Amino acid sequence: MRRVVIxxxxxxxxxGxxxxxxxxxMRDGRCGIAELELxxxxxxxxxxxxxxxxxxxEALFNRQQIALYDRFTQFTLIATKEALAQSGLSFAGQLAARSGVVFGTAGGGVNTWDENYRSVYEEGKNRVHPFVVPKLMNNAAASHVSMEYNLKGPSFSVATACASSNHAMGQAFQMIRTGLCDAMVTGGSEAMLTFGGVKAWEGLRVMxxxxxxxxSATRNGMVQGEGAAVFVFEEYEHARARGAEILAEMVGFAMTSDAADIVMPSKQGAARAISGAMRDAGLNPEDIGYINAHGTGTAANDKTECAAVADAFGHHANDLMISSTKSMHGHLIGGTGAVELLACIMALREGVIAPTIGYEEPDPECALDVVPNVARDAKVGAVLSNAFAFGGLxxxxxxxxxx
Structure with missing residues (x-):
C-alpha cells in the first residue's frame, strides 16, 4: 500500500x-455567519x-464562462487554482493519464435550478438557456476541473449529502494508495444558499x-453555509522526488451505513466509522489528539456524535480535543468536510486547534473537551475528520x- 500525502x-x-x-x-474564532443577501x-x-x-x-470569469459555470463550479475552480498553485503540479503525459478528480457535492447547481424554476414557473417563460443541464449537473465542477488542468484519469462526483466531501476524498486516497493513480484533485463544493435551497432546509425544522x-446546551439548530475546499493528494515518493512541500499525510479512511433512519443519526454507525478509520490507519485511540467533529448544532447530531466518540475511544475520550468549525463557517452540506479538513491540517502543521465558537453552557450529554470559543495551542500527531450524513452515511x- 502506497503512502498518500497532501x-x-x-x-x-x-x-475567507x-x-x-x-x-x-479559525485561529481568531471569527464568525462568518451573518444576514443573508439574496x-x-x-x-x-x-x-x-x-x-x-x-x-x-465577473472579476474572475468571463461572460461565456459565467453562462456555463454555476456558483458551485465557480467556487471549485477558484479553490482548485489555489491548491494547484501551492502544489506546483502540472499534468502532462503519463502523469495526466494517472491523475483525476473526485469532488463531493450534495446539490450541484442549485443556483441554476432556482433561477430557471423562477424563469419557467414564475415569469412564464417557455425557453431556458441551452446550457442549463451541463450547468446544473452534479459532475459539472469535476468535469470543468479535469478539462482546465488536463486530468485524464478517474474523474467523477460523489453525492452523499453531508458526507459527500469526505467520501470523495476517501475515494481519491484509496485510488492513490492502491496504485490506480499517482495524484488526485479532490474536495467538495456547495452553493445552496438560494431562496429555494434555504426554504427546503426550513422545512426540516432543524435550522x-x-x-x-x-x-452547547443552548444550541437550537444548524446554519447553512456555502463555498469549496480543494486538495492535491499525491503519492508520497512522487511528491518527495520533485521536492514538494508536504502539508500532511492521509493515512486512513472508513465509511459505514447506519441502515436505520433517513434523518436520525446512529451512535453505532458513527462509532464503527471512527474505529474503522483508526484501524485502517494503524492508529490506536491514544494516538489521536484532535477530532474535527461533524458538530452541526442540532441536539440529535451533537449528542449522538459525542456518544459515538466515547464508544470508539473509551477512557481516552476524556483526553481528546474535539471542535466544530461549523460554528464559524456554517454547514456547507456536501462541501463541509473539505473546508473542515483545513482545520485538521492546521492542527497538524501549526499546532493550533480551531475552536467551537458560540459555546455558552455545558451539556452533560456532550461532556468532551470541545475547545470552547478560543483556539488552543497543542501539539498533535494524528487527527480525525468526521462526517455523518442524512441517510445514515x-x-x-x-x-x-x-x-
Whole structure:
C-alpha cells in the first residue's frame, strides 16, 4: 500500500476567499455567519447563513464562462487554482493519464435550478438557456476541473449529502494508495444558499435563526453555509522526488451505513466509522489528539456524535480535543468536510486547534473537551475528520503529521 500525502490546498468560504484568510479566521474564532443577501429573503423564516460576501464572479470569469459555470463550479475552480498553485503540479503525459478528480457535492447547481424554476414557473417563460443541464449537473465542477488542468484519469462526483466531501476524498486516497493513480484533485463544493435551497432546509425544522452553537446546551439548530475546499493528494515518493512541500499525510479512511433512519443519526454507525478509520490507519485511540467533529448544532447530531466518540475511544475520550468549525463557517452540506479538513491540517502543521465558537453552557450529554470559543495551542500527531450524513452515511478520515 502506497503512502498518500497532501501537497496543496485551496478554499473559498464565508471565512475567507483563500486558505490564509480562512485559517486566520479559525485561529481568531471569527464568525462568518451573518444576514443573508439574496432575492426574496423577506419570505424566509431563516435569514442567516455562512454566505460568501463580497464575491464578484465577473472579476474572475468571463461572460461565456459565467453562462456555463454555476456558483458551485465557480467556487471549485477558484479553490482548485489555489491548491494547484501551492502544489506546483502540472499534468502532462503519463502523469495526466494517472491523475483525476473526485469532488463531493450534495446539490450541484442549485443556483441554476432556482433561477430557471423562477424563469419557467414564475415569469412564464417557455425557453431556458441551452446550457442549463451541463450547468446544473452534479459532475459539472469535476468535469470543468479535469478539462482546465488536463486530468485524464478517474474523474467523477460523489453525492452523499453531508458526507459527500469526505467520501470523495476517501475515494481519491484509496485510488492513490492502491496504485490506480499517482495524484488526485479532490474536495467538495456547495452553493445552496438560494431562496429555494434555504426554504427546503426550513422545512426540516432543524435550522437556527440566530447562531450555530455546537455542543452547547443552548444550541437550537444548524446554519447553512456555502463555498469549496480543494486538495492535491499525491503519492508520497512522487511528491518527495520533485521536492514538494508536504502539508500532511492521509493515512486512513472508513465509511459505514447506519441502515436505520433517513434523518436520525446512529451512535453505532458513527462509532464503527471512527474505529474503522483508526484501524485502517494503524492508529490506536491514544494516538489521536484532535477530532474535527461533524458538530452541526442540532441536539440529535451533537449528542449522538459525542456518544459515538466515547464508544470508539473509551477512557481516552476524556483526553481528546474535539471542535466544530461549523460554528464559524456554517454547514456547507456536501462541501463541509473539505473546508473542515483545513482545520485538521492546521492542527497538524501549526499546532493550533480551531475552536467551537458560540459555546455558552455545558451539556452533560456532550461532556468532551470541545475547545470552547478560543483556539488552543497543542501539539498533535494524528487527527480525525468526521462526517455523518442524512441517510445514515458516515465517512471518517485519518491524517497524521509528516516529519
Amino acid at each position: 501537497t496543496g490546498q485551496g478554499t473559498i468560504n464565508a471565512l 476567499q483563500d486558505v490564509a484568510t480562512t485559517l486566520d479566521a 432575492r426574496d429573503v423577506d419570505r424566509l423564516s431563516v435569514k442567516i447563513g455562512g454566505q460568501v460576501k463580497g464575491y464578484e464572479p 437556527s435563526k440566530d447562531a450555530c452553537r455546537p455542543f 458516515n465517512a471518517v478520515l485519518a491524517l497524521r503529521a509528516v516529519a
